[in-house]
Amino acid sequence: MSVDNFGIKGLTDSEVTQSRETYGTNTLTGKKENKILEAIKGILKEPMVILLLVTSGIYFISGNFGDGIFMVTAILLVGSISLYQDSRSQKALEKLKSLTQPNCTAIRNGEVVEIPNEELVIGDSLMVAEGETIPADGPIVYSNDFSVNESILTGEALSVSKDAGKSDNLIHRGTSVASGMAIITVTAIGDKTQLGKIGKSLESIQTEKTPLERQISDFVKKMAIAGVLTFLLVWGINYFRSYDFLDSLLKALTLAMSILPEEIPVAFTTFMALGSWRLMKMGIVVKQMKTVETLGSATVICTDKTGTLTQNKMSLVKVYTLDLKKISSTKEELASEEKELITSAMWASEPIPFDPMEIALHEAYSKLAPIxxxxxxxxxxxxxxxxxxxxxxxxxxxxxxxxIIAAKGAPEAFLAISNLTVEGKELILENVRILGKEGYRLLGVGTSHFEGTDFPKKQQDFHFEFKGIVAFYDPPKENIRTVLKDFDKAGIDVKLVTGDNAATAAAIAKEIDFKYYEKGISGDELMQLTDAELQQTVKNTYVFTRMFPEAKLRIINAIKANNEIVAMTGDGVNDGPALKAAHIGIAMGKKGTEIAKQAASLNLVDDDLSKIADAIAMGRKIYANLKKAIQYIISIHIPIILTVFIPLALAWVYPTIFSPSHVILLELIMGPTCSIAYENEPMEKNTMVQKPRPFTNTFFKFKELVTSIVQGLAITMGALSVYQYAVLQNFDESITRTMVFMVLIWANIFLTLVNRSFYFSIITTLKYKNKLVPIIIGITIVMAALLLFVPPLTQFFEFTTLNANQLLVSLFAGGVSVLWYEFVKMYRRLKKR
Known part of the structure; x- marks a missing residue:
């Protein structure tokens, strides 16, 4: 059966081109924004840029044009880095957006073709079926048992029945097909659709901050408040000492700059956006950045069977007819009763099949039917x-x-509505068990007779003649055993949630070495449990059979109630509620319905479960690297803050060892490390053998925060020890300043290397493949050399060229103040062994 039966040929290629030139493409323009201008506005609102603007203004007012020009240059550099990071993030998100654009089915040149939604034109013949989201407006020209959910337009959740013969035969963009199929002639696309006119574009949707975003935002706010209070304190102290308004203001601004951790929000956005882009390259399309941060916490995965654990390559292998009372292989010569069974099963399928079982039935019919x-x-x-x-x-x-009236479904569905005797029912159930134990997917088939057009409201009201059972084999995916072992090593429980009967599910589970395959429960049994009982049951149950939407949703909610982070795979309309309820909804890119894809938070392009293991590994890696970056920021900011504050507050010999120019120079040298180098770090080898991280309200554990603070204090001790050493050696202020600055530069380099892992040694991490680390360290060393040995730079920053002994003292202090942590890591490794 083809579209020829409907008398619809659709547009020709030339007509499509002409329509597109006349009416445009099927896209919603939404709110137009100048992204560069918006990015620049965002940069100008950054606290660090505001501080730099104020500082440069003070320098110009006081006549210090050199420092003023440097500050303006620093603003341009900070802005350029922010624009670069923003463009990287935007490009990644634009690529993701293009991949999440769905396809639709149209009839063109007399053939059914699949095209991207945006390529749909006015005049196209659009085919829509159950589970799809409608991409354009138009009247129905052909339909079968067709109904749509128009809640996005009307707010009414109930589906509305529509067909060509009704006065209301229009369907609209954004609504979803609740049942049946239809062909429409497209009359409105893009902004001209009803949805486009009322402005409900994706761009207008405001997403709320994720828990991690809120945690990081709160941390930055607290640091900013601390900066403001310290700024006021230092300004007050210095003003009452010198009564020099501008000088005391500059000193206070120096400290405020050192406190503000402006790199953290940039690092977060960069990590999440680039993480999404890396997942996309792996064939995992993430719809929202927040999914990336959740992936690493997944503790339970609920997976369906067909197409996820199996290849979704259905082949009709066996048939059982009640008349012959025997199971036959389709490779043998079939009796007339068995051919009739296959024919009835074909008529019970869609005229244009897309389900693999229905495709197999149509193919089998084509081979055996004489006409x-x-x-x-x-x-x-x-x-x-x-x-x-x-x-x-x-x-x-x-x-x-x-x-012809034909039906197919679960064999048990026919027990109460067909002509089966008690003996016949027992025979059916016995053969269901026999075939199920071999892992076959089973469909019962029945036919009926009905005169007139006043059809029963429910199909179960027909009285069926039971014809028999057709059995399909769907082989397991070749890599599925390895995938399940990987999840087990990572401390993630896998639960099988399927519509198949218990025998079939258990047989396939056993075949793929699925743990606890014998621990199962059916949908009906599950619905009898109270919420408290179900919470206990889901802990020790791994196979859920004969599942339906309400049961799937209860499983997800019960697992969530046990404080687990649950991922759910699905492809059908009935998976929508559970996919939406799961922390991580995973839709199949190939066989998934549009409703499933919309409800899910990520789509698997190749329907490959191994990609979920890769996604979880990526999620863990991104989270771990973000932590490393932020711990680095905290550790390196503490010595900058204290090196500025302590000499000033305690009135040491050289109280203003660093000016705003020195602080911003340190920021520019150290800034790229956190958001560029650490983002590119590879996954550590023990990442996927650890238990999932708990999804807590705090970003850092207490020990992690203490580690960063202690590291920062150790670097401070190193810098201030060199300060006191220089004073004791009667070195002048420029030598002292240069030596202290070099301590911080060396400490920064060593900290970058040491903090690449908080468990493995620096010798191990030096072998990590991250080409950006040596580049950034090389640039840092070159900049340090330029500051020491290029006279104009040395003079501008009030440095001096150090001799070999002075350089070695700075190098030694910078190294010792960081490398001590290697002994802590060694102790951890020995303790674990």
Whole structure:
């Protein structure tokens, strides 16, 4: 059966081109923004840039034009770095957005083709089916048992029945197909659709901050408040000492600059956006950046069977007819009763099949039918998949009024509504068990007769003649055993949630070495449990059979109630509620319905479960690297703050060892490390053998925060020890300043290397493949050399060229103040062994 039956040829290629030139593309323009201008506005609002502007203004007012020009240059550099990071993030997100644009089915040149939604043009013949989101407006020209959910436009959640013969035969963009299928002629696209006119574009949706964003934002706010209070304190102290307003203001601004951790928000955005982009390159399309931060916490994965654990390559392998009372292989010569069974199963399928089982039935019919009757019949009524256990029924008629009524579904669905005797029912159940134990997917098949057009409201109201069972084999994916072992090593529980019967699910689970395959429960049994009982049951149950939407949703909610972070895979309309409820909803990119993809937070392009293991590994890596970056920021900011504050507050010999120019120079040297070098760090080898990190309200554990503070204090001790050493040696202020500055530069280099892992030694981490680390360290060393040995730079920053002994003292202090942590890591490794 093809689209020829509907008498629809669709547009030709030339007509498509002409329509596109006349009416444009099927896109919603939304709110137009100048992204560069918006980015510049954002930069000008940054506290660090505001401080730099104020400082440069003070320098110019006081006549210090050199420092003023340097500050303006620093503003341009800070702005350029921010724009570069923002552009990287935006490019990554734009690529993601283009991948999340769905496809639709159209009839063109008399053929059914799949095209991106935006390529749809006015005049196109658009085919929509159950589970899809409608991409354009237009009237129905052909439909079968068609209904739509228009809640996005009307707010009404109930589905509305529509067909070509009704006065309301229009369907609209953004609504979803609740049942059946239809063909429409597109009359409005893009902004001209009803959805486009009322302005409900994706760009207008405001997303709220994630827990991690809030944690980081709170941390930065606290640091900013501390900066303001310290700024006021230092300004007050210095003003009452010198009564020099501008000089005391500059000293206070120096400290404020050193306190403000402006790199943290930039690092967070960069890590999340680039993480999403890296996942996209792996075939995992993340719809929202917040999913990236959740991935590393996943503790439970609920997966369906077909197409996820198995290849979704259905082949019709065996049939059982009640008349012959035997199971036959389709490789053998089939009896007439068995051919009739396959024919009835084909009529119970969609006329244009897309489900692998239905495709297999159509192919089997094509091989065994002496005459293809499909072109002679038209579907007159359809009952979509429904009921518990589920089934579906189709009614066809030819030109002479001869009618075919055929149904297929779970074999158990026919027990109460067919002509089966007690003995027949027992035979059916026995053969279901036999075939199920071999891992076959089973469908019962029945036919019925009905005169007139006043069809029953429910398909179960027909009285069926049970024809038999068709059995399909869907082989497991070749890599699935390895994938399950990887999840087990990572401390992640996998639960099988399927619509198949218990015997089939257990057989496949056993075949793929699925742990605890014998611990199962059916959907009906599950619904009998109270919420408290279910919470206990889901802890020790791993196979869930004969599942339906309400049962799936209860499973997800019960697992969540146990404080687990749950991921759920799905592809059908009935998976939508559970996908949306899960912390991480995972839709199949190939076989997933549009509703499933919309409900999910990420899509697997190749329907490969191993990609979830990769995604979780990526999530853990991104989170770990972000932590390293922020710990680095905290550790390196503490010595800058204290090196500025302590000599000033205690009135040491050289109280203003660093000016704003020195602080911003340190910021420029150290800034790229956290957001560029650490983002590119590879995953540590023990990442996927650790238990999932708990999804807590705090970003850092107490020990981690203490580690960063102690590291910062150790570097401070190193810098101030060199300060006192220089004073004791009667070195002048420029030598002292240069030596202290070099301590911080060396400490920064060593800290970058040491903090690449808080467990493995620096010798191990030097082998990590991250080409950016040597580049950034090389640039840092070159900049330090320029500051020491290029006279104009040396003079401008009030440095001096150090001799070999002075350089070695700075290098030694910078190294010792950081490398001590290697002994802590060694102790941890020995303790673990």
């Amino acid at each position: 293809d009757e499909r072109p002679n019949y038209t579907m007159v009524h359809e009952y979509p998949l429904g009921g518990k256990p589920p089934m579906m029924t189709h009614l066809f008629e030819d030109a002479n009024g001869h009618r």
